[in-house]
Amino acid sequence: MRAILVSEPGGPEVLQWREVPDPRPGPGEVLIDVTAAGLNRADLMQRQGIYPPPPGASEILGMECSGVITEVGEDVEGFSPGDEVCALLAGGGYAEKVAVPWEQVLRVPEGVSTRDAAVLPEVACTVWSNVFMTARLRRGETLLVHGGASGIGTFAIQLAKALGSRVVVTAGTAEKAARCVELGADEAINYREEDFAEKVRADVVLDIMGAKYLEKNVSVLNTGGRLVVIGLQGGTKGELNLGALLGKRGSIHATALRGRPVAEKGAIVRGVDQNVWPLVGAGAVRPVVHATVPMAEAARAHQMLESGEHIGKVLLTR
Structure with a gap:
């Protein structure tokens, strides 16, 4: 098969479309013929050499994909060849095929194309696990999301609103702020012009900035x-x-998704399947795709993501 490889740590130009050995599904894994892969900021960091994949994971970039199952290993439950699915990956998505534990696989939601489903697993699992499983956002509470126009931000806006919360976001341009409001945000603060700390009080803050x-x-x-x-x-x-x-009797949580054991990821995926996918199927939460780029041109997609001009997700397609 062909896949995107990193020749050496560096800029987008180090991404190369090359032939590599086909993956094989082990026990508990399915093999997916990849239709599309979603880009994530972690992919940029891995390309730069500052965020290696977890031990045992594929060195190929890509933390989410969609496609069709072509083969199942032993002890796989609930999936068969021919199923249209999307999956949460520890790596390997920028490729024509990928093997993944079945616990991290979701069927393509009703009303969403197999292609567009590739942008859902990472954001859905991140938002569900952090905002709802960890922070336990409740109906009527206020959620503050930093980076409201990002892939995670656009998904968090829609999901929190669909579940009855008030949502405030920060964004870097008037265009991004307006798009966040269109997606359901009650208020969008341009952080280049206003101090969010003077304008909002929140029960839960979803933060990408850290220190x-x-x-x-x-x-x-x-x-x-x-x-x-x-x-x-x-x-x-x-x-x-x-x-x-x-x-304030407050609490701070710092979490990451990629390096968690399969069992933990599986529990998150099941929560998404039960609680989030019905809302996607009903149209209350939709994938937000900024642009699609052929997988062989992944360097161009990385440049797009690094520019910061995107709203929602960038998608690599076969």
Whole structure:
């Protein structure tokens, strides 16, 4: 098969479309003939050499894909050749085929094309596990999402609104802010022009910035508020005022999805299947695809993601 390989750590130009050995499904795995793969910021970091895949995972980039199952290994439950699916991966999505544990596979939701389903697994599992399983956002509470126009942000807006919460986001341009409102955000704050800490109070904060926003994120929490850090684009080390956190009876969680054991990922995937997929099938939550790029031109897709001009997800297609 062909796949995108990283010749050496560096810029998008190091991505090369090459022939590699076909993967084979082991026990508990299915083999997917890939239709499309979603891009994630972690892919850029892996390409740069600063975010290696977990031990035992494929060195090929790609943390989510969609396609058709062509083969199943022993001890696979609920899936057969010919099923149209999408999957959460530890790696291997930028390829014509990928083997993945069956617990991390989802059927393509009703009303979504097999191609567009490729952008759903990573954002759906990230938002469901962090906002709802960890932070336990409840109906009527306020969610603050940083990076509202990102893939995770656009999904979080729709899912939180569909489940009855108020949603506030930050965004870097007026165009992105307007798109977030179109997707259901109650308020969109242009962080280049306004200080979000002066405008909002939240029960749950979904943060991709880390250290840069730590103090302000704690300041906006309501009593009993929960801050969930899932990215470190603003640095890894910051000063935490424990007195402020204690006074709010607040909590901070820092989580990552990619390196979790298959059993943990499987539990998240089952939660998505039971609680999120019906909303996608009903049209209350939809994939937001900014652009599609042929897989062989993955370098161009990486440049697009790095520009920061996208809204939603960038998709690689076969």
